[in-house]
Amino acid sequence: MLIRELKLLNFRNYRTLNLSFTPHVNIFVGLNAQGKTNILEAVYLLAMGRSFRAAKDSDMITHDQEHSLVSGQVTTEATHTLELILRRNGPKQFRFNKKELPHSRFVGVFNVVLFTPDDLYLIKGSPAERRRFLDWEISQVNAGYRSLLLDYYKVLQHRNSLLKTIAFENQDPRMLEVWNQQLVELGSRLMAVRADMIHKLGILSRLMHRQISDGKEELALRYVPFFAGGEQGVSFDYQSIKDRFVEALASARAAEFRRGYSLVGPHRDDFQFLIDGLDVKVFGSQGQQRTAILACRLAELEYMKSETGSYPTILLDDVTSELDEERKYLLLKLLTKKIQTVITTTDISDFMPDVTEGAAVFQVSAGQIQERR
């Protein structure tokens, strides 16, 4: 999987831009605030249909403009054109080979894995942020999961409005039954996919972690479904999830009627990083947390390869500034051989010659890009 070309119109500090990427290493060099991360953001948009950092889509439109166009040529088994149009007043639009698509079908044509200095949120952040991580990573490789997710949240919303009327307007609670069934059905399927993904990603993360931490420590990922309450050794196949869900729903019934919203379901799931069995969020040092996340990101590459048949494009935003020499070396050595990589940096001397050799190097300066020869 590759991105070949990127075209921007009125995107962030780029008025117009036409770029060609190499299938190997692409390095964007420049001082602060010149537009390096903006390039990664545009490439990421083509994969995910949303930004990894903009609070609002309209933040990405050049200040004095009304709309942006981000367009890319990507090669999967064939070459396709992906386009995204952002409007200051109106919904964004997605196109695949000139044909309009809904967001949920745009995602997944072209895949990326992003490494950023902010990645610590995966450990330090809230369960909601970890759920978003799971949902987006799985969505990239599993179209069935994307629609399951949409359906689940629709049911959750309906159920919540009904619960509100039961709690505060004395609506008949029997009407909830049909929503309960759907919540359990869709929710359990969703959770079975999450459990499977975390299991696979956990195995791969452990292997990656061994390579970047001298094999002295053992990394594991643990799914913490909403009903688990810290217990170990629960099996997470569809049927056992469903049984537990039904149980949890029954015991939450009275409280839900009182409070007027859904208290149980995968919208309350979480997962943990464990090193030698201990929660890295609670007991890990900063360095251990960074290493765990690095291992998890590297594992994502292999996970996506195994799910889709090809490696995603790697986006590395300024990560070398956050890593010590040894980890930087190991990361770059692992990455830059077989996979298309897009790197931003303020300092190209951060990279060993075997990374920069044969790489396309782009100088970024105030929304203008020059390829260095």
Ligand SMILES: Nc1ncnc2c1ncn2[C@@H]1O[C@H](COP(=O)(O)OP(=O)(O)OP(=O)(O)O)[C@@H](O)[C@H]1O
């Ligand atoms: N909507 C927008 N319209 C115009 N310019 C914008 C917009 N959003 C951001 N910018 C500009 O883009 C630049 C920041 O770009 P970017 O985040 O890519 O910088 P960077 O090169 O990655 O810097 P750093 O090395 O500090 O990370 C800033 O000059 C900012 O003013």
Ligand SMILES: [Mg+2]
């Ligand atoms: Mg940046």
